[in-house]
Amino acid sequence: MKTGKGESHDAGRDAVAAIVSRETLDRLTLLAELLVKWQKTINLVAPASLPDLWSRHIADSLQLIHHVPENTRKWVDLGSGGGFPGLVVGAALAGREGADVHLVESDTRKAAFLREAARVADLPVTVHAQRIEQVAERLAPGTQVVSARALAPLPKLLDLAAPFLAAGALGLFPKGRDAEHELTDARKGWTLDLDLRPSASDPQGRILLVKDARRGAETTVTTPGVAAHAAGGPSGPDASRTKP
Numbered sequence: 001m002k003t004g005k006g007e008s009h010d011a012g013r014d015a016v017a018a019i020v021s022r023e024t025l026d027r028l029t030l031l032a033e034l035l036v037k038w039q040k041t042i043n044l045v046a047p048a049s050l051p052d053l054w055s056r057h058i059a060d061s062l063q064l065i066h067h068v069p070e071n072t073r074k075w076v077d078l079g080s081g082g083g084f085p086g087l088v089v090g091a092a093l094a095g096r097e098g099a100d101v102h103l104v105e106s107d108t109r110k111a112a113f114l115r116e117a118a119r120v121a122d123l124p125v126t127v128h129a130q131r132i133e134q135v136a137e138r139l140a141p142g143t144q145v146v147s148a149r150a151l152a153p154l155p156k157l158l159d160l161a162a163p164f165l166a167a168g169a170l171g172l173f174p175k176g177r178d179a180e181h182e183l184t185d186a187r188k189g190w191t192l193d194l195d196l197r198p199s200a201s202d203p204q205g206r207i208l209l210v211k212d213a214r215r216g217a218e219t220t221v222t223t224p225g226v227a228a229h230a231a232g233g234p235s236g237p238d239a240s241r242t243k244p
């Protein structure tokens with residue numbers, strides 16, 4: 001696989017080059033070049049972030065790989081936009097037998113870019129130019145990881161990702177400085193088993209790992225002489241689905 005001329009460079013590229021194979025770097029370089037080309041006609045990333053494409057988008061996406069089990073093969077990225085993190089995940093998993101990465105993006109022009117990028121860089125990626133709500137039930141079985149970056153605030157994101165989480169997928173959601181607030185909001189309607197980890201690319205960012213999500217607010221129920229921590233409470237909105 002050859003990379004073309006005019007590679008887009010920023011400081012982040014050197015950091016990425018230090019941790020990935022030559023083949024993965026070549027694939028990422030092809031993606032970066034194509035994005036810069038298409039960005040002239042489609043807004044794939046915020047224009048101001050383009051000079052820092054490698055650090056703001058590629059490295060930021062690549063770090064997610066370090067938070068998933070090593071045997072991960074089926075990964076679904078929701079609202080992929082210009083391919084973050086979906087295309088980067090596709091590049092990172094390209095050498096893995098059975099890798100099966102799905103990108104869901106309803107904007108048909110962005111989806112056309114994603115398909116072309118996957119073809120040019122020879123990625124194990126399938127692009128679905130549809131709404132998440134339309135494909136989720138069909139795509140969910142067997143999905144090991146579901147990711148989404150900058151798609152929606154956490155309560156809405158959990159609704160969109162619910163079919164995948166219910167099927168046992170790990171939710172991987174990079175969040176900005178508002179992560180804690182979003183989490184507080186989400187807990188009004190969900191009982192969550194999660195980790196909040198620091199982002200390696202954004203000092204104020206967090207990566208949310210959702211291991212389990214059940215509808216029903218997490219509440220602390222206190223009755224005389226008994227303190228119980230229950231999802232939705234004993235007569236809460238979804239008491240039938242509470243954890244033991």
Ligand SMILES: C[S@@+](CC[C@H](N)C(=O)[O-])C[C@H]1O[C@@H](n2cnc3c(N)ncnc32)[C@H](O)[C@@H]1O
Pocket residue numbers: 045078079080081082083084085104105106107110130131132133148149150151
């Ligand atoms: C703000 S962009 C983020 C793109 C990318 N994940 C990133 O971080 O750069 C959100 C993307 O999600 C897509 N999107 C929003 N709602 C969607 C839905 N219900 N189904 C499919 N795509 C959706 C939009 O078209 C847009 O490209």
